[in-house]
Amino acid sequence: MWSLSSRPLILALLLCSLAANGAGRPRVLTLPLQVRVARCGGKPVRREAWVKEHLEAARRVLAPQGIRLAATRDSFRPARCVLLDRAQRHALAEHVDPARVTVLVVERARDLELTSYDLMGVHWRYRGDDSRYQGRRWVILTARARPPVLAHELAHYLGLPHDPAGGNLMTPGPSAPIWRGSGAKPKPFAPLLTDAQGERLRAAVRRLLKGAAAAGAPLRGRPR
Ligand SMILES: [Zn+2]
Numbered sequence: 001m002w003s004l005s006s007r008p009l010i011l012a013l014l015l016c017s018l019a020a021n022g023a024g025r026p027r028v029l030t031l032p033l034q035v036r037v038a039r040c041g042g043k044p045v046r047r048e049a050w051v052k053e054h055l056e057a058a059r060r061v062l063a064p065q066g067i068r069l070a071a072t073r074d075s076f077r078p079a080r081c082v083l084l085d086r087a088q089r090h091a092l093a094e095h096v097d098p099a100r101v102t103v104l105v106v107e108r109a110r111d112l113e114l115t116s117y118d119l120m121g122v123h124w125r126y127r128g129d130d131s132r133y134q135g136r137r138w139v140i141l142t143a144r145a146r147p148p149v150l151a152h153e154l155a156h157y158l159g160l161p162h163d164p165a166g167g168n169l170m171t172p173g174p175s176a177p178i179w180r181g182s183g184a185k186p187k188p189f190a191p192l193l194t195d196a197q198g199e200r201l202r203a204a205v206r207r208l209l210k211g212a213a214a215a216g217a218p219l220r221g222r223p224r
Contacts (some may be wrong), residue, residue: 012106026066029205031154033071038107040081045107045143056092057147061169061191065198067205071095076104078224083109086127089140092127099212101157103150107130109142111175118143119175148191158204160197212223213216 035051036042055071062069076095083089083106096102111117125137137152152169163170164178166186170193172178176187193201 011042015144017161025141026202028068029202029209030068031062031205031208032100033069033103033154034097035071035073035103035105036076036095036150037073037105038081039075039108042080044075044105045081046105051105054141054145054147054150057191058151061148061151061193061202062154065193065201074098078104078106081107083140085110087111089122089124090126090128090133090141092124092138093130093136096126096133096138098136098137099210101154103141103153104138105143107141107143114175115163118142118144119150120173121153123153148189149220151191152157155193155197158201158208160204162198163197168197170197197200200220 107121111119114135121141126133162172171189
């Protein structure tokens with residue numbers, strides 16, 4: 001029988017053990033992120049509070065899937081503040097740290113197909129000629145982005161495609177052709193992930209962390 005005095009200790013041990021194994025949930029995976037804000041006209045295109053708000057919104061979507069973002073923040077000076085074509089996006093490669101998931105916050109990025117539209121974000125792969133930058137990819141987040149966009153683009157970075165049925169984080173963006181065609185339209189965007197999407201994201205984060213460790217260059221980042 002437990003004495004009265006041992007009960008608090010047993011309860012404490014039980015709570016510790018629940019906390020350690022996440023109350024039955026899988027282990028939390030930490031994804032290191034580097035958020036770099038472009039400096040244009042002598043100042044960052046967005047303030048720290050804006051970046052924080054976007055990070056928090058992304059965390060709210062990813063946390064239920066057991067994915068935590070450990071973000072570091074700094075600024076960079078791009079050659080151009082407004083990105084109008086592919087080459088100008090590729091030119092950002094020099095600002096990407098290949099050892100981290102990099103998010104570059106820029107002033108403006110025009111949609112390549114629908115040129116009357118400015119993007120809120122895009123997952124971009126380097127396809128230029130410079131051998132130093134081959135294999136680099138990153139997230140571009142623009143100053144006009146609304147908070148859930150960062151989570152959407154990070155999910156693309158981790159391999160999730162659009163969901164043509166919609167109703168979740170991967171509903172195609174406003175400039176996607178599906179909105180212009182005459183066919184069925186996706187359900188409205190919602191900042192949540194299906195179980196299958198969450199599982200794919202976790203597997204991708206695991207692969208990313210394992211690959212970086214195997215390459216002898218663990219993804220760097222400190223919790224924020
Ligand atoms: Zn998308």
